[in-house]
Amino acid sequence: xxxxxxxxxxxxxxxxxxxxxxxxxxxxxxxxxxxxxxxxxxxxxxxxxxxxxxxxxxxxxxxxxxxxxxxxxxxxxxxxxxxxxxxxxxxxxxxxxxxxxxxxxxxxxxxxxxxxxxxxxxxxxxxxxxxxxxxxxxxxxxxxxxxxxxxxxxxxxxxxxxxxxxxxxxxxxxxxxxxxxxxxxxxxxxxxxxxxxxxxxxxxxxxxxxxxxxxxxxxxxxxxxxxxxxxxxxxxxxxxxxxxxxxxxxxxxxxxxxxxxxxxxxxxxxxxxxxxxxxxxxxxxxxxxxxxxxxxxxxxx
Amino acid sequence: xxxxxxxxxxxxxxxxxxxxxxxxxxxxxxxxxxxxxxxxxxxxxxxxxxxxxxxxxxxxxxxxxxxxxxxxxxxxxxxxxxxxxxxxxxxxxxxxxxxxxxxxxxxxxxxxxxxxxxxxxxxxxxxxxxxxxxxxxxxxxxxxxxxxxxxxxxxxxxxxxxxxxxxxxxxxxxxxxxxxxxxxxxxxxxxxxxxxxxxxxxxxxxxxxxxxxxxxxxxxxxxxxxxxxxxxxxxxxxxxxxxxxxxxxxxxxxxxxxxxxxxxxxxxxxxxxxxxxxxxxxxxxxxxxxxxxxxxxxxxxxxxxxxxxxxxxxxxxxxxxxxxxxxxxxxxx
Numbered sequence: 001x002x003x004x005x006x007x008x009x010x011x012x013x014x015x016x017x018x019x020x021x022x023x024x025x026x027x028x029x030x031x032x033x034x035x036x037x038x039x040x041x042x043x044x045x046x047x048x049x050x051x052x053x054x055x056x057x058x059x060x061x062x063x064x065x066x067x068x069x070x071x072x073x074x075x076x077x078x079x080x081x082x083x084x085x086x087x088x089x090x091x092x093x094x095x096x097x098x099x100x101x102x103x104x105x106x107x108x109x110x111x112x113x114x115x116x117x118x119x120x121x122x123x124x125x126x127x128x129x130x131x132x133x134x135x136x137x138x139x140x141x142x143x144x145x146x147x148x149x150x151x152x153x154x155x156x157x158x159x160x161x162x163x164x165x166x167x168x169x170x171x172x173x174x175x176x177x178x179x180x181x182x183x184x185x186x187x188x189x190x191x192x193x194x195x196x197x198x199x200x201x202x203x204x205x206x207x208x209x210x211x212x213x214x215x216x217x218x219x220x221x222x223x224x225x226x227x228x229x230x231x232x233x234x235x236x237x238x239x240x241x242x243x244x245x246x247x248x249x250x251x252x253x254x255x256x257x258x259x260x261x262x263x264x265x266x267x268x269x270x271x272x273x274x275x276x277x278x279x280x281x282x283x284x285x286x287x288x289x290x291x292x293x294x295x296x297x298x299x300x301x
Numbered sequence: 302x303x304x305x306x307x308x309x310x311x312x313x314x315x316x317x318x319x320x321x322x323x324x325x326x327x328x329x330x331x332x333x334x335x336x337x338x339x340x341x342x343x344x345x346x347x348x349x350x351x352x353x354x355x356x357x358x359x360x361x362x363x364x365x366x367x368x369x370x371x372x373x374x375x376x377x378x379x380x381x382x383x384x385x386x387x388x389x390x391x392x393x394x395x396x397x398x399x400x401x402x403x404x405x406x407x408x409x410x411x412x413x414x415x416x417x418x419x420x421x422x423x424x425x426x427x428x429x430x431x432x433x434x435x436x437x438x439x440x441x442x443x444x445x446x447x448x449x450x451x452x453x454x455x456x457x458x459x460x461x462x463x464x465x466x467x468x469x470x471x472x473x474x475x476x477x478x479x480x481x482x483x484x485x486x487x488x489x490x491x492x493x494x495x496x497x498x499x500x501x502x503x504x505x506x507x508x509x510x511x512x513x514x515x516x517x518x519x520x521x522x523x524x525x526x527x528x529x530x531x532x533x534x535x536x537x538x539x540x541x542x543x544x545x546x547x548x549x550x551x552x553x554x555x556x557x558x559x560x561x562x563x564x565x566x567x568x569x570x571x572x573x574x575x576x577x578x579x580x581x582x583x584x585x586x587x588x589x590x591x592x593x594x595x596x597x598x599x600x601x602x603x604x605x606x607x608x609x610x611x612x613x614x615x616x617x618x619x620x621x622x623x624x625x626x627x628x629x630x631x632x633x634x
Contacts, residue, residue, distance in 0.1 A: 035415040085611055097361050100418055101556050102610045104363075104549055108603030112596035119592035223596075229545075233426050240419035271434060274427035281423050282408060289411045 006142040007266040008259065013147040015258020016154040017216070020209035021235025022242060022250035023161070024202040029244050030178040031198025032083060034099040039206050040232035041110035042078070044223060046071030046207030047214055048114060051123050051221060060128035064211050068204040075203025078106065079196045107232075115223040123222070127215035150212045154251075157205060161247060174198060209235070234261070237277050241284045243291025252292055256280075316478045323470050336462045336534070337574050342469035343530040344554060344570035346476050350523035351555040352563055357484065358516035359496035360409060364421030366548035367428040368521050372398040372528025373538040374438065377446045387448050391472060394529035395522045402521020403514060410513040425548045429540035443539025446532045469530050476526055477566070483519065484563065492516050553606050558618075565618035576602055 021039065028036040036042075050067030054060060086102055129145040165171040176184040177191040178198075185191050209231060214220075217227045234257055242253030257277060264276045284292065323338075330338075347369060354360050376394035379385050385393065405424070409417050432438040448468070483489055491512045494502040503509050532538045554569030580597040587593055613620045 029415070035418060082607070082611070097355055097359075098610050100361060100363075100415075101552065102607055104552065105603045105606035105610065108549070108599050108606070112599030112603065115596035116592050116600065119596060229426075233422065236419055237423055240416055244415060269434070271430050274423070274430050276427075278420070278423035278427035281420055285412060285416060285420065286408060289416065291416070 002139045002141075003266060007262045009142045009147070010266070011259035011262030012255065013142075013150050013216070013258070014262065015238075015255035016151050017209050017213045017231070017254075018234045018238040018257055019251045019254025020154055020157065020205050020212070021231050022238035022254045023157070023247055024205040024209065025235060025239040026242070026244055026247055026250045027198050027202035027205065029239070031174065031195045031202075032079070032087075032099075034083065034103065035236075036199075036202070037100065037103040037232070037236075038078065038106035038110060039103075039202065040228055040235065041107040042071060042074055042203055043206040043210035043213075043231055044114060044228050045074060045110050046203070047125070047210035047221060048118060048123070050207070050211045051125055054125065060125075060215075064208070067211050068207045071207025071210075072200040072204040075206070076196050076200040079199035082106065083199075084192070111223045119223065122220075124219045125211075125214045125221060126219055131215065146216065150216060153208060153212060157208065158247065158251060161201070165247070170194075170197070233274065234277060237281050241281060241291060243288075243293040245291070246293040249291060249293030256292075312478065312481060316474050320471065320474050323474075332460060332462050335460070335466045339462070339465040339469040339530070339534050341570050341574050342466070342473035343527050343534060344551075344573050345473045345566055346523055346530065347527035347551050348554040348558055348569045348573075349477060349480055349563060349566050350520045350527065351551050352558060352566060353480065353484075353492075353523065354516060354520040355552075355555060356559075356562070357489065357496060358492040358513055360513060360517065361414065361418045362421045362520075363418050363548055363552065364423075364425035364428075365524050365551045366543045366545065367421075367424045368398055368402060368524035369528030369531060369547065370429050370432075370538070370540075370543040371401050371521075372525025373446075373532035373542070374432070374444075374528075375525070376529035377444045377532055377538045378437075380446060380448075381444060387468070391526060391529050394525045396525075398525025398528065399518050399522035402524070403518040405521070406514040406517025409517055410510045422545075422548075425543075425545055429543045432540045439539065441540060443537045443542065445537050447536075448533050465534055468533065472526060472530060476523055477563075480519075480523070481563065488512075488515065550602065553602055556606060556609055559613075559620075562618045562622075568617060572602075572605070 021043070024039050024043075025036060028034055028039070046067045049070050050063040053063035053066045057063060057066075082102060083099070086098060127146040129149060131144045131146040133140045133142050133144045133147075135141070163171075165175060173184070173189045173194050174197065176187070177189055177194045181191050184194075210228070213227050213231055214225075217225075235254075238253040238257045239250055240253070241257060242249030242251070257280065260280050261273055261276060264272055326338075347365065350368075351362065351365055354362050372394040375397040376390040379390045379393040380387070409420065412420060432443070433440050438444070448465070484492075491502075491507050494505065494507055495509055495512050499509055502512075528543075531542065535542060550573055554573045556569075557572050558565040558567075558569035576598050580601055581594065583601075584590075584594045584597050609617075
């Protein structure tokens with residue numbers, strides 16, 4: 001019984017981090033129709049920025065905020081410098097593939113660049129509050145103060161984003177330029193600026209995911225750490241399962257993936273994690289090729 | 302005149318001639334170069350498999366490493382358990398991977414763009430770890446692949462590396478020749494039509510799903526062959542031989558070659574083989590520190606990738622062709 005409760009708790013917390021990553025990918029996909037494989041790389045870069053900030057200001061929370069702001073800046077920079085150029089120049093038969101390849105290239109540059117400049121150093125981010133589980137009647141549950149922080153951060157992020165999307169003019173503009181860029185432009189929306197804004201929010205979400213994921217794992221930060229491979233692959237799978245179009249879908253996808261993986265981890269074997277993610281993805285896509293919350297149609301032609 | 306060059310007999314002679322040149326070259330250079338030649342041939346097959354899928358049928362695969370793994374493992378298993386002759390092992394690798402590819406392709410044909418990219422990415426990460434689960438696949442250490450010594454009739458001085466090169470080069474030549482032919486056949490035209498405009502292709506009477514599945518199957522077969530070649534050149538198969546970076550570098554190679562043009566495939570393959578050497582030369586200049594040596598190849602490959610996508614998105618070969626066409630058009634005006 002205790003094992004089962006622990007499984008659920010582990011699934012929910014890791015799923016929450018995958019959701020954040022998936023939210024970042026969904027935001028980028030909605031604003032520019034690009035799958036941003038560099039998102040995990042940007043998260044890595046932001047986490048390194050956060051690590052430096054912890055050294056300067058001696059506070060995890062200040063570092064988290066600064067990492068999110070600077071992560072948003074990096075993301076906006078990438079959109080303005082690379083993606084706009086790419087869209088302007090790219091008309092050939094591989095127009096659909098080119099953004100994927102460009103972001104993969106960015107991922108490679110960020111990873112190996114960080115490897116060159118920070119590779120030899122030991123970088124560890126410690127959780128700001130204890131990551132040791134609460135003990136109730138002799139059993140230590142897999143629920144620690146820091147895991148509560150993770151879950152509540154994701155909830156806050158979701159609430160803020162849905163408020164922005166449904167209640168503000170900027171949210172309306174974001175939705176309009178995602179659904180019908182031409183018409184939005186005619187209606188006076190600055191579509192290019194709005195797209196950059198979408199990327200910036202995504203960068204902030206990715207930075208938060210990186211800053212929360214690292215201390216939740218071993219705390220050690222390196223360009224090839226397992227934590228970031230997990231963010232890269234599982235964040236992406238969560239977004240695809242959720243349908244790439246909706247924020248709710250991203251959260252559902254992340255939590256579903258987190259729960260399934262936790263069950264496999266606790267009851268079967270850790271080596272099967274990635275294969276399980278693949279099988280789950282195939283199963284979901286065979287039933288619904290457009291993801292759980294995706295809309296049918298509209299993707300043809 | 303243009304037609305004559307591309308007849309089947311002409312192309313066959315061209316490939317035989319190319320093989321003869323390679324044979325001469327293989328006798329002139331040292332062991333390291335011969336070994337690199339074998340790796341080069343492996344990359345040529347692998348990259349053309351990616352080009353076929355992405356450039357000719359418009360499906361993105363981030364998981365070709367997984368297909369290479371299937372090919373490598375099936376060749377090794379065929380060799381170790383049934384001790385089949387080496388050419389038959391390669392045939393087994395091709396057939397098994399093509400079969401796996403057709404299953405995967407049936408699922409893939411339903412998916413488009415990012416959904417397919419996600420599925421193949423998950424496969425590339427997940428599949429190699431399966432080897433850790435079953436003991437007959439050798440776990441983390443993997444299995445040893447012994448292609449045997451070169452036949453005695455070739456002489457005592459014939460080194461194993463040269464034997465690898467002979468096998469890899471002839472496999473690559475046959476594969477590319479066959480691929481050139483199939484791309485100029487009815488199937489090749491069908492795939493290009495699907496890539497160009499799916500709905501238009503369907504209106505023209507093409508069964509889009511079938512065409513995509515077939516492209517995935519053929520591409521998988523080639524990937525299986527290159528996986529077996531890879532296993533041969535490194536002598537073992539293990540999960541760590543097929544990391545995610547392998548899939549990414551194959552895609553890089555395809556983009557450098559120009560995703561839509563098969564003749565450019567040498568550019569990508571040469572780049573992938575030469576890159577570690579260039580990187581080590583540069584890092585030697587920079588003072589041989591560990592972090593630089595490890596990361597420089599990644600920086601160079603990624604930078605090249607981005608530059609190509611931004612500057613010559615359709616690849617150097619296609620770019621030259623477009624320029625020539627434009628020039629000719631101007632000359633006629």
